[in-house]
Amino acid sequence: MTLFTPQPGIMEIALYEGGKSKIAGRDDVLKLSSNENPLGVPPSAQEAMVAAVGRVHLYPNTDHAPLRAAIGEVHGLDPERIICGVGSDEVLQFVTQAFSGPGDEIIHTEHGFSMYPVLTHMAGATPVRVPEAERVVDVDAILNAVTERTRIVLLTNPGNPTGTMLSDAQLVRLADGLPERVILVIDAAYAEYAAGYDGGAELATERPNVLMTRTFSKIYGLGGLRVGWGYGPKEMIEVMTRIRQPFNLSDLQMQAAEAAVRDPDWARDCAALNADQRARLTGALRQLGLACDDSQTNFVLARFADGGEAAAADTALQGDGIIVRRVGGYGFPEGLRITVGDEDQTGRVIDALTRWREAGA
Ligand SMILES: *Cc1c(COP(=O)(O)O)cnc(C)c1O
Numbered sequence: 001m002t003l004f005t006p007q008p009g010i011m012e013i014a015l016y017e018g019g020k021s022k023i024a025g026r027d028d029v030l031k032l033s034s035n036e037n038p039l040g041v042p043p044s045a046q047e048a049m050v051a052a053v054g055r056v057h058l059y060p061n062t063d064h065a066p067l068r069a070a071i072g073e074v075h076g077l078d079p080e081r082i083i084c085g086v087g088s089d090e091v092l093q094f095v096t097q098a099f100s101g102p103g104d105e106i107i108h109t110e111h112g113f114s115m116y117p118v119l120t121h122m123a124g125a126t127p128v129r130v131p132e133a134e135r136v137v138d139v140d141a142i143l144n145a146v147t148e149r150t151r152i153v154l155l156t157n158p159g160n161p162t163g164t165m166l167s168d169a170q171l172v173r174l175a176d177g178l179p180e181r182v183i184l185v186i187d188a189a190y191a192e193y194a195a196g197y198d199g200g201a202e203l204a205t206e207r208p209n210v211l212m213t214r215t216f217s218k219i220y221g222l223g224g225l226r227v228g229w230g231y232g233p234k235e236m237i238e239v240m241t242r243i244r245q246p247f248n249l250s251d252l253q254m255q256a257a258e259a260a261v262r263d264p265d266w267a268r269d270c271a272a273l274n275a276d277q278r279a280r281l282t283g284a285l286r287q288l289g290l291a292c293d294d295s296q297t298n299f300v301l302a303r304f305a306d307g308g309e310a311a312a313a314d315t316a317l318q319g320d321g322i323i324v325r326r327v328g329g330y331g332f333p334e335g336l337r338i339t340v341g342d343e344d345q346t347g348r349v350i351d352a353l354t355r356w357r358e359a360g361a
Contacts, residue, residue: 009121032339033325037221042266048259062246070258088215088228094240100125100151107153116154135162143177156187161337163295192219194296220260227257277346284350307333316356
């Protein structure tokens with residue numbers, strides 16, 4: 001690297017390793033490692049894409065107005081304060097890139113999303129990792145880590161891979177405790193699975209320094225399409241819009257997302273199925289003697305005695321054609337993160353773990 005010197009921080013970024021999706025010799029693989037929607041793509045979104053497919057010789061609109069209007073209508077938010085991105089990952093990139101640089105610090109929590117340090121290094125800023133308390137975000141630890149250099153706090157609420165969340169009161173306490181010059185980003189990718197939670201929308205409406213990010217990848221079943229959005233103060237959105245590529249979203253992406261968000265039953269049905277199967281899976285794991293917190297998301301973090309036992313269970317599950325997520329990289333070598341599937345899929349996981357337990361007993 002003598003001819004071309006990468007920008008500061010870039011060489012700190014490890015190359016992304018995608019999750020496994022195949023098991024040699026099996027065609028009945030059940031992938032429960034990426035928190036994908038067991039009900040698949042909403043039919044409404046599929047129809048919208050089919051209808052739009054003959055128009056892709058045309059450049060898409062650049063202001064995302066129809067999609068922002070739909071999101072605004074459904075969520076009761078001002079469309080002028082919404083920005084859309086290639087997944088919420090891109091919205092997170094807008095905020096880190098627009099508001100931080102070399103010499104600045106970005107705080108994330110111990111078990112926070114693996115993209116946060118990557119996005120921080122992409123901006124040339126310095127990631128600051130603060131501890132959680134028993135797998136729950138620790139508001140005081142965040143506040144104690146704030147320095148003159150802090151520009152942004154990246155918070156996943158509910159958390160991934162913990163599945164736990166801060167109450168509204170704790171979120172307010174965090175927002176109150178931060179200097180107004182520090183942006184609080186509430187990454188609410190799993191908001192729809194947490195009953196009664198607005199994803200931080202109210203805080204982002206009221207405060208000058210709070211940004212909420214949301215995604216179509218989880219409850220809306222469009223992870224492969226890559227659409228997300230952010231909602232925050234108008235000035236902040238206007239700054240981020242300057243670094244957004246005008247054609248970042250294709251018409252297919254926007255049409256599908258608009259149809260999905262306007263589909264009155266989809267999100268509700270998915271949330272109901274998830275709540276039922278999540279309770280069932282959590283109960284079954286505990287019956288098998290595995291620790292797991294109550295989850296507010298579409299996955300459950302099962303904790304085993306140690307890393308060796310988690311690895312053995314993972315191997316057993318793969319032997320049954322089931323792929324779940326090892327989460328050692330998130331600070332849980334003893335954990336397996338299991339996406340909540342439909343009734344049959346959840347049954348398959350419970351049966352496989354039951355057999356594994358019985359074989360070891
Ligand atoms: C899945 C997930 C997202 C969504 O990312 P997209 O880029 O919208 O697919 C964001 N944050 C967290 C913590 C997630 O787990």
